[in-house]
Amino acid sequence: MNKRETRAVFQAALAAGALWLGTALPALAEDGLTLKVTAFKQAVAENVADDDSIAAFYRARDFAPIWTGAGEGDRARRLALMEAFSLADDHGLPAGRYDPDRLLRRMSQATDGRSRGMLEIELTRTFIQFANDLQSGILEPGNVVDGIKREAPRRDPEMLLTRLTQEDPTAVFLSLVPNSPEYTRLMRAKLRLEHKIRNGGWGQTVPAGSLRPGNSGNAVVALRNRLTAMGYLSPSLSMTYDAEMEAAVREFQEDHAIEVDGIAGGSTMRAINVSPEERLQSIMVSMERERWLNLPEGRGKRHILVNLTDFHAQIIDDDKLTFETRSVIGAQGHDRRTPEFSDVMELLVINPYWFIPQSIIRGEYLPAIRANPYAAGHLEIVDYRGRQVSRETASAYANSGNFPFTMRQPPGPSNALGSVKFLFPNKYNIYLHDTPSQHLFRREVRTFSHGCIRLDDPHEFAYEILSRQVDDPVSYFKRIHASGENTRIPLETPIPVHLIYRTAFTKAKGQMNYRNDVYGRDAMLWRALTNEGVALRAGRS
Structure with missing residues (x-):
């Protein structure tokens, strides 16, 4: 059911006064009511015995209901729950896992205290499942890909349930949505792409291995139509690879990290011919990954973000990009792939030993x-x-x-770590560092290290890091570097570091950006998501 249908069904149940969904519970004799309440509490107690957090919540309220009572609060929570379920598909969640139709049927069949008690806990468990899925992810990432060294940041069920009883339930459900600008933009891109697929997608693929300015013919028309459908080119009847098409190809190449030359060569053509359904999968995997970074403590007012698939390291301040440099990551061999995790940078070392x-x-x-x-x-x-x-x-x-x-x-010009390394102590022995192998930064795919992350502009990176604690970071760095002495510089304010892996990501302005799944991790995650019931909502074009 969509949101409107779910609300209509639920409100119809309310209007019909069906059982306890109506304005009042059926009248009962005092003894019967006592027995009914006792049976309800016993059913609740039995069904929460295996979950300490949920059990603690219900014990603290003497096993009183939060869903199945006749009061306005219970009714508001039920309606907010059903409305939230209607948006599960929008977030790329496994909507069948929550099954509001079945829950509504259970509500209409709960005619005694025990069945109501069992229903109460089923609604609670379904709420916790939904809250976890939406707020911190469907999957346990490390169980799917061993290179992902992070855990989904689950919230305490008792805290979530307490909020439901103390706050407006609709506001509580809204607060479960990750509040990062990236998640909002990814969801918007998902909805737009689903709409595009329902209305024909991007059209036929381009039947050519390569095209360049000056070419004409049917393949150029197919390229024109596909770039137009993607939003890179204004509609036209041109059959020639003209200046407008060249500019569109350049913009496309920029968004896909392909050498920007305006020629639709092999790499560009392969990216152009990727189906919108495949791109939609990448967006939905990125939304799941974004939920894993929905940390209670946040990512840090200042933090370092390294998107492995993008081969760049960034310094972010107040959600704005302050500094960016190209990077080299771990090679393709399984034992050299750079892991994904978050930690805290505590120091940098000038003239390091390797x-x-x-x-x-x-x-x-x-x-x-x-x-x-x-x-x-x-x-x-x-x-x-x-x-x-x-x-x-x-x-x-x-x-x-x-x-x-x-x-x-020893330190020196030929040292494999170059002139500086940036340490965020971790058991994987991963850090950021300089390198004498500067030619590798000219490659499109930069998977060459033993696992650590090499930076193209390490000195400038260090200047920006040190700018918060040194008046003249450039002179300070150069003086120590010139000494040749191995020197450790603790950071006065440690900086969170997040090593992430996104094959689909956004920028504040412009089109979606896509990258290659260099380690094959997103393919594994998509299979795991589909096994949990996640599916593409739009039909194939």
């Missing part, structure tokens, strides 16, 4: 040292106290199969 990960030591350097003690001479070998170990000693341990040392590269 401490080699144990996986690289075991896989790359130990075999070389066994063959030649002086291999990898650019690296220092140190014990747990940071004291250097001789190559002969290290080789002996390497050949014995027990290597209790670590390896590090």
